[in-house]
Amino acid sequence: MKEGxxxxxxxxxxxxxxxxxSRHFNAFTAVFKEEALQRAVxxxxxxxxxxxxxxxxGVVIGIKDVICYLGHEVSAASNILRGYEAIYNATAIAxxxxxGAIIIGNxxxxxxxxxxxxENSAYGPVLNALDETRVPGGSSGGSAVAVQSGACMxxxxxxxxxxxxQPADFCGIIGLKPGYGRISRYGLIAYASSFDQIGIFGTNTxxxxxxxxxxxxxxxxxxxVSSQPVPAYSKELxxxxxxxxxxxxxxxxxxxxxxxxxTAILQLIDDLKGEGNTVEPVDFEYLDYIxxxxxxLTTAExxxxxxxxxGVRFGHRTKTEEDLLNFYKKSRSEGFxxxxxxxxxxxxxxxxxGYYDAYFTKAQQVRRILADTTKAIxxxxxxxxxxxxPTPAFKIGEKIADPIxxxxxxxxxxxxxxxxxxxxxxxxFRHSNGMPFGLxxxxxxxxxxxLLRISHQLMERINQ
Ligand code: GLN
Numbered sequence: 001m002k003e004g005x006x007x008x009x010x011x012x013x014x015x016x017x018x019x020x021x022s023r024h025f026n027a028f029t030a031v032f033k034e035e036a037l038q039r040a041v042x043x044x045x046x047x048x049x050x051x052x053x054x055x056x057x058g059v060v061i062g063i064k065d066v067i068c069y070l071g072h073e074v075s076a077a078s079n080i081l082r083g084y085e086a087i088y089n090a091t092a093i094a095x096x097x098x099x100g101a102i103i104i105g106n107x108x109x110x111x112x113x114x115x116x117x118x119e120n121s122a123y124g125p126v127l128n129a130l131d132e133t134r135v136p137g138g139s140s141g142g143s144a145v146a147v148q149s150g151a152c153m154x155x156x157x158x159x160x161x162x163x164x165x166q167p168a169d170f171c172g173i174i175g176l177k178p179g180y181g182r183i184s185r186y187g188l189i190a191y192a193s194s195f196d197q198i199g200i201f202g203t204n205t206x207x208x209x210x211x212x213x214x215x216x217x218x219x220x221x222x223x224x225v226s227s228q229p230v231p232a233y234s235k236e237l238x239x240x241x242x243x244x245x246x247x248x249x250x251x252x253x254x255x256x257x258x259x260x261x262x263t264a265i266l267q268l269i270d271d272l273k274g275e276g277n278t279v280e281p282v283d284f285e286y287l288d289y290i291x292x293x294x295x296x297l298t299t300a301e302x303x304x305x306x307x308x309x310x311g312v313r314f315g316h317r318t319k320t321e322e323d324l325l326n327f328y329k330k331s332r333s334e335g336f337x338x339x340x341x342x343x344x345x346x347x348x349x350x351x352x353x354g355y356y357d358a359y360f361t362k363a364q365q366v367r368r369i370l371a372d373t374t375k376a377i378x379x380x381x382x383x384x385x386x387x388x389x390p391t392p393a394f395k396i397g398e399k400i401a402d403p404i405x406x407x408x409x410x411x412x413x414x415x416x417x418x419x420x421x422x423x424x425x426x427x428x429f430r431h432s433n434g435m436p437f438g439l440x441x442x443x444x445x446x447x448x449x450x451l452l453r454i455s456h457q458l459m460e461r462i463n464q
Contacts, residue, residue, distance in 0.1 A: 001047060001058060008040035008047075008058035008102065015060045015104055018151045025127045027136075027145040029065050030073060031105040036060075039102050054100030055214055059207075061096060062152040064143045065106045066113055067198070068187035069093050076189045077121040078111045080335025081315040090187020091222065092156065092198050092215045099214050104152050108142030111337045112306065113158050113191045115139045116166060116409055119400050120339040127396075128171060130435060134393040137167030140201070144171040147201045154211050155201045160191045161294055162388075162413025164199030165425035165440060170393035172427045172436030174455070176200045176208050179445050180420035181226040183212070184219035190305040192298035195417040205456040209233035212448060231449045237456040243277045245269075246381040248284040251412060256390045261437055264429045265387060268439065279385070282377055289366045291407055294414035296350050296363035302340075303347030309335065342403075367418050374419045378444035383454055385441055387412050388425040392435035412440060422448045426455045428462060 001007065019031055043058055063069060066076045068086035070093075075081040093103065110120040118126040118141025126141040128134040129149040136145045140157030144167035147155050157164040159177035168175025177199040185196055198215070202208040210233070217230040247269060252262050269279045311317035311331025318330035336344070350359035377384060390409055399406040416423035422445075425438035439458065443451040 001053070008043040009037065011058055011060060012036050012040040012102060012104070015152055018149070019105070022129065022145075022149040022151050025129055025132075025145050025149055026124055027108055027126050027142040027149065027151065028062070029075070029077065029106045029108050029123050029142065032072065032103060036102050036104050043100055043102070054098065055210060056096060057100035059101045059154060060104050060152045061101050061211075062105050062107045062143060062146040062155040063093065063103060064109050064113075064140050064155070064157045066109060066158050066189040067093060067156055068189075069103055069106075072106065074106070074189065075122070075315075076112045077109050077123055078335065078337065078340065079122045079316055080309045080332070082122070084315045086187070088187060091184035091219045093187065095215050096211070107140070107146055107155060109157075109163075110139035110141070111340050112189070112302070113139040113160055113163055114302070114339050114343055116162070116406055117394060117396075117399060118142065118167075119396070120337055122337060125396060128393050130172065131393070133395055134435065135170065135396055137170035137389075137393060139163040140199070141167050143201050144168055144173060144175070147171075147173050147203060153202070154207055157199045157201060158188055158191070159197050159199040159417065160195045160298060161417050162410050164201065165388050165413050165423060165438070166410070168201055168425045168427070169388035169438040169440075170435070174202050174205065174208055174427060174459075175425045175438075176212065176452075177416060177423050178212060178216065178448055179226070179422040180417075181224045182422065182446075182448060183215045184222040184225050186219055186221035192301035193305060194301060195298055197417070205237060205452055205459055206234055209237055209452045212452075216448075226446065228446050233449055233452055236449060237453055239453055240457055241453075243382045243454060244380070245272065245277060245279040245383050245385050246282040246377050247279060247385045248287075249281045250284045250287045251386045254287065254390065254411070256408060256411070257387060258391045258431070260431055261387050261390070261392075261429070264437075265385065265439065268428065269385065280381070282381070284373070286366070286370055286373065287411065290370070290415050290418065291411050293363040293366040293370075294410065294418060295346070295407055296359050297367065297418075299343045299347030300351050300360055301347070303344045303351065306336075306340070306344055311335070370415070371419045374421065382450060383441050383443045385439060388438040388440040389413070392431045392433060392437050416442050421445050422451050424451055424455050426458050428458060
C-alpha cells in the first residue's frame with residue numbers, strides 16, 4: 001500500500017469474494033460488506049493525503065460473535081440474544097479500529113462459547129475447510145475456519161478452556177490465548193469470568209504478535225487487566241536462543257492420546273535437544289483432576305453470568321402471558337440451547353447449599369494446587385510443551401451424543417485457563433489421516449513475548 005500498488009478497497013474486495021466462495025463452511029454469521037468497503041475507501045483517502053498509517057492499516061479481521069462491535073448484532077450464537085445490537089465497542093475492537101483495522105464480519109461459535117465442536121450454535125455447525133465431514137473445533141470454530149479458508153487475515157476468538165487453541169489445532173493455524181488479564185474483556189460476553197480471555201487466530205507469528213500488541217494493556221473498563229508494560233511483541237520476535245523446556249510425561253502417556261500425536265511430540269523433543277535446548281520430563285500428578293475442576297468452576301461461574309438473560313433486559317422474551325416467575329422460566333427455556341441449559345443446571349447444583357463444599361470448594365482447592373505446581377515448574381523452566389488436543393479433528397456428530405468424551409478432550413487446554421498463563425497452539429504436524437495438529441506451548445504469567453519467540457522459531461521448521 002505504501003508503494004501504491006494495492007488499495008484497502010481492493011483488499012476488502014478480495015476478502016469479500018473469498019467469503020462468498022466459502023459461504024458453505026458457515027463460518028460467518030454476518031458480513032459487514034458495505035461498511036467494510038466504505039471504511040476501506042476512507043483509509044485509502046487518508047493514506048493518499050499522507051496521514052500516518054496505523055499499525056493495522058487495512059488489515060481485515062473477523063470477530064467471534066461474543067465480542068461487542070458498536071451497532072452490530074452480537075448474539076453469542078444464541079437465540080436468547082438474537083437481534084441484540086452492541087451498544088458500545090469492546091476495548092479490543094476499539095483498539096483494532098484505532099490502528100486502521102477493518103472488521104469484516106461476525107463469526108460463528110458454540111452458544112455462549114460452550115463447546116468443542118461448534119455444533120452447539122443457533123446458526124448451525126461450521127465445517128472444517130480441510131475436510132468438510134469434520135468439525136473445525138470449538139467454541140471459536142467460525143473464527144478458525146475464516147482464517148483457515150483465507151476469508152480474513154486475522155480473527156478474534158475467546159478462550160475459556162481452549163476455544164482458541166483447540167480449533168487452531170484442528171484447522172492447522174496458530175491460536176494464541178494470552179495470559180489472564182493481558183487483553184481487556186470489556187465488551188466480551190462472559191462465560192466464566194475467572195477463565196475468559198480474548199485470543200487471536202492467524203497464519204503466522206508476526207501477525208498474531210502485532211494484533212496482541214495493539215489490543216493488550218490496561219483498560220479503565222476492566223480492572224482485571226494487568227498493569228505490566230506491553231512489549232512491542234512484533235518487533236522482538238527474532239531473538240533465537242536456547243530454551244529450557246519442561247514436558248509432562250503424564251500428558252504423553254495418557255490413554256486417550258492418539259499414538260501419532262505422541263510420537264510427533266516425542267520426536268520434536270528429541271530434535272529440540274539435538275539443537276542444544278534443554279528438554280526435561282517433569283512429574284505431574286494432577287492430570288485426572290483438571291477436567292473435573294474446570295467443569296465445576298466454569299459451570300458455576302456460567303450459571304451466575306447467564307442469570308442476566310431473563311427476558312427483560314436483553315434479547316428474547318416469551319410471547320405467552322405469564323406471571324413473573326413463569327415469564328422468566330419460559331423466556332429462558334425458549335432462548336437457551338440444550339448445552340447451555342445443562343451447564344446452568346450443573347453450575348447451580350455445584351453452588352447449592354449442601355454441595356458447595358463437596359464440589360465448588362474442592363475444585364477451587366485443585367485450582368490452587370495446580371497454580372502452585374505450575375509456578376514451581378516455571379521457576380525452573382522457560383516453557384512447558386504438551387499436545388493441544390488428544391486427537392485430530394472429530395467427525396461431525398462423532399462426540400455430540402457423549403458429553404463426557406467431549407469434555408475429556410479438553411484435557412490439555414483447560415490447564416492454562418485454570419492457572420491463568422498464556423498458551424499457544426502452533427500448527428507443526430500432520431496426521432496420517434491428512435488432518436493437521438499442533439504443539440501447545442505454555443509460558444509463565446506475563447511471558448507472552450517468550451511464548452511468541454519460541455513459536456516464531458518453531459514455525460520456521462514448517463516455513464523452510
Ligand atoms: N470446550 C471448552 C468448554 O466447552 C472450552 C470452551 C471455551 O474455551 N470457551 O467449556
